[in-house]
Amino acid sequence: MKVKNKGSVCVIGAGIIGATTAYALSKEGWSVTVVDSNQEAGMGASFANGAQLSYSYVEPLATPETLKKIPVWLLSRSSPIRWLPQFNWRHILWLAQFISYCNASKVKRTTKELLRISHITQMNLDSWLRDLSIAGADVSLEKTGKLVVYREASELAAVNKQIKLQKEFGCHQEIFTAEQCVEKEPSLSRIKQDIAFGVYTQSEEAVDCHALSKQILKRSDVHEIYMAEVLDFIVEGEKIKSVNTSQGEIVADQFVIAAGNDANTLLRKINRSLLIEPIKGYSVSFPIVNMDLAPNGSITDQNRKVVFARIGTTLRVAGFAEIVGRNLKLDKARIDSLVAEAERVFPGAIDPKNFSSWTGMRPASPSGVPYIENIGHKNLWVNAGHGSLGLTLSVGSAVLLVRKIEESVESRPFSIS
Structure with missing residues (x-):
């Protein structure tokens, strides 16, 4: 000491x-x-966030692709990302700066900086846990990689471009076919027909943040x-x-x-x-009743903005991003959606009637x-x-x-x- x-x-x-x-x-x-x-x-x-340590998958929210989707968010209540316009100067200034970061050159700079910080976490976290005598089981640390699945084949070109960019900064990621996704995560077999392709990153981990x-x-x-x-x-x-x-x-x-x-x-x-803008997210946590039917590692459904993380004997399902001010009211429709998605993707792994629900605010800068x-x-x-x-x-x-x-x-x- x-x-x-x-x-x-x-x-x-x-x-x-x-x-x-x-x-x-x-x-x-x-x-x-x-x-x-x-x-x-x-x-x-x-307290009950997505639990993912995404050392290599750090693409910011502010991208050209995001900018194109803003009109959809305004018109759809079921969109995974929701924006409620607020008429105060700080929100308007945040949004203006957010939009200014939605171009390719700034995405590259932002990604480079986020990877620099995330790699320092990756280099130091294990030694910190050893120094503090914190065992993996104490915090439900899972070193099982992460699979991001995509439902639209049309996104492959943009994803390949992002992977190529991140490779310049030392990241190793692989494009998987739907068959390879199911081979890596057999629990996804029931939705194989929905998967266009996936991105697998071995370095990623999951942990109980609380x-x-x-x-x-x-x-x-x-x-x-x-x-x-x-x-x-x-x-x-x-x-x-x-x-x-x-x-x-x-x-x-x-x-x-x-x-x-x-x-x-x-x-x-x-x-x-x-x-700093609060971006609202939701999660549900299920006790796993059948480990053989649960995911081995972390999975992200990129199109639906839902993440699944096994932390010990719990399946954490988290999703959505709402820019709606500091309203912490629990939206039942959002929770029901996460529960239904967990039951659809991992039937038998969880009891859909036995879960805890949560909502929280992610504090976000315009660039990320x-x-x-x-x-x-x-x-x-x-x-x-x-x-x-x-x-x-x-x-x-x-x-x-x-x-x-x-x-x-x-x-x-x-x-x-």
Whole structure:
């Protein structure tokens, strides 16, 4: 254990981004306090998300193909992606910037940056788990690869182009025929006729994000404070002196906002803001009743925007992307759709009447690349805006943030290895 001689840091937010940020700081010799308004770690977007660690499959939402589909989203309530126009300046500005990223050259730059961050996660996660004595079973870690299935043969050219692009950055992915998809995942045999082709990536994994957030913080040398609402920041000159919470004042040398969609609520207390849009998703989790009929690894139905992930003895089915403001109401039609899809694809693997349902908000920047930067004051930092890739980018963005903090205080060079 490193001696905590670099100073103190208060991390606001105990989801997967806050948890990884806290551990990365503690690991490098900082004394860390984590603050969250919930009763435990991982209760926001980390609670029941798609569970996929997509190290190589990081195509952003902002693409030319997405732009072409916006009119359809506006007209169809059953579309997997739904957009409800909102008449406030922040939403309009976010949308304008999102559209500006929907061109080939920016997609290439965005993909390169997302892969850079995801590969840092891939390089470090296993060693972090070993260092913290977290067993794979503790967090339902599954190293079984991911298969993305497509229903339209017309998409093959665009998919090949994206795979070729990602190969330039070190990714290895294979195009599968429908027969090869079923050979890799026999549980897909019932929908073979619906599959035009697939993309298989051996490196991808699945993990229980909620459990991972809790375990990282539980086993890290950090101080956790829960049920603590941030009331305001106390500023002295160019720095934050402390943060007032409902549990008392916290004084620190550095402050990190890693609070997902609540980042702007906090930043507005110091008259700052970022373009972060909440993108609503849904999931259902089934106890697996027949492992032989369940998928071996993670599967994504790209056209229906539904992911299936086996995490231990649970089948997690997650999907949809709704830009509808901060409405956390559980849409029964969306849940029913996920349940029906699970029963249709994996009959006999689950009991369609026995499941838990969830909805959450993915905090997304317009480009899909998270904000990992200093903001407002010399000692205030933000790590937010990861969108649907929060789990995948979590370790990488934490490592990069620590590097920036250490460079800012002229500490010794920081290694990502």
